[in-house]
Amino acid sequence: GQSLAKKEERIDGQIKKRGHKVVAPFERLSNNRSTVTLSVPDQSPMERFSKHHLNVTQLCEQSWCEIKVVYGFLKPHMKRREMRRPAVMTGASIHLARELEANPDAVTVVVHTREDREALKLINLIQMVPALEAGQLVREFPVLGVLDGVFFLGVVDELYCSKSGDLVLSELKTRSHNSLPHPAQAKGHSLQVGVYKLLFDSMVQGSMKRDQLLHFLKLRPHQAFGSELQRYAQKLDLLAVTFGDLVDHLLVVLHFSNLQPIDKLCLEYRHQSSGVLIGNREVEFEETQLRAELRDYLAFWRGEREPHGVDIEDIEEAWKCRMCPYEESCEWRRNRLQEVMVDGSKKAK
Ligand code: SF4
Known part of the structure; x- marks a missing residue:
């Protein structure tokens, strides 16, 4: 009994001293x-x-x-x-620096509507298809399409042809620790590149549909581009003046492209503060397993199960x-x- 009373007194003393x-x-x-x-x-x-x-x-x-x-x-x-957070901002600036390195003549185009904004992504995509066909490295390649009834958008960090002729998709990840990630962290990275491949492959295999794109993105096909975007499109010899025109053009470009599905998925890890390479990891593409995982993730979005x-x-x-x-x-x-x-x-x- 006596020892307990002493302990309480001591705790009381600590409370007064710390003030909380x-x-x-x-x-x-x-x-x-x-x-x-x-x-x-x-x-x-x-x-x-x-x-x-x-x-x-x-x-x-x-x-x-x-x-x-x-x-x-x-x-x-x-x-x-x-x-x-500084870590996120540093990661974003490393990505931007890389993009500018691959595309030093990048121009700024002012957009006025949602249609303008999405059109700019599609214009970038249309421009990158011939570069990729010619075996050049492209960065920030937009991918889009329907998977399991849900429309997805994404931007692939890097696509290039390896010396052996494989089409490689590589995703850059920056890390505050100078070490490769824990499996729990890497899980999301592997999922990301796997889903990018599903989207890219279905785009080059002609699965993209005009109506789906307009329907899911809730965009107006007859909306004319803003003046700046119109001038930019003209400079690139694109005849499109509305979002619908541009979608039609994109579908033609994809239809006549000779792009093949992606052969290899890679993750490149770099140290955030020094930019030094930590290591590369190749990701196995197990389509059946990936599609099953995707269905489970989408079951949450559809309200078919509780969040975990x-x-x-x-x-x-x-x-x-x-x-x-x-x-x-x-x-x-x-x-x-x-x-x-x-x-x-x-x-x-
Ligand atoms: Fe954050 Fe809660 Fe998820 Fe833990 S369970 S990571 S605290 S949201």
Whole structure:
């Protein structure tokens, strides 16, 4: 009894000295209780977050943690803050420097509408097809198309022909640590390049449809380009003046191109601060397995299943929460912690 009283006094002393209240882990979690709803019955995440299409990078974020994806929509200010982290900004500038290196004559074109913005991507694509056919390296190659009923957009970092004649897709990843990534981190990277290949291959095999593109992107085919974009298109000898014209032109270019499916998928890891190469990894393309994974990821977007968060009992995964901006308010994590503690106390009895 006496030793307990002494301990309490000591703790009291610490509280006064530090000037803050000592709280139990649960109390700390419940103090930050968030009122967000992670899933809504009768409304899929596609509907709830007004998504008509997905970016390939969204799938990679999803492979990291689906609850984090949901928080990204529900707490956009925190997501924006995360995207402005120095590590993310450095990664983006390394990508930009590489793009400018491959395309030193890049020009800035002011866009006025969504149609202008998407048209600019398609113009870039149309320009890169002959370069790629001629065996040149191209960077920031747009890929788009429907997979399992969902429209995807993505931008491939690099495409080139290897000495042995293989068409190689390479994705640059920058890392703050000077080491190759942990399998949990690399999982999203492999998914990303695999999905890029599915999209690229279906584009060069003629699967892209005009109506699908206009329908999923919710773009107006008769919308004329803004004046700057019109001048830019003329300079490139493109006769298109509306978004619909440009889509038609793209389909013709793809139809008559001699591009073949991608042969090899590579990941290039570079150290963020020094830019030094850490290593390259080749990714195995297992189409059946990839399509099955994709179906499962899309089941979340279609509202066919609940979102899954990090397995906090798995040592290979639990560390993700420690670097997550939503850690303090995460409902999923809080519920799992409670379950683990309840299980632990049952076992102790
Ligand atoms: Fe996912 Fe963990 Fe972040 Fe929650 S705290 S959103 S489970 S990474």
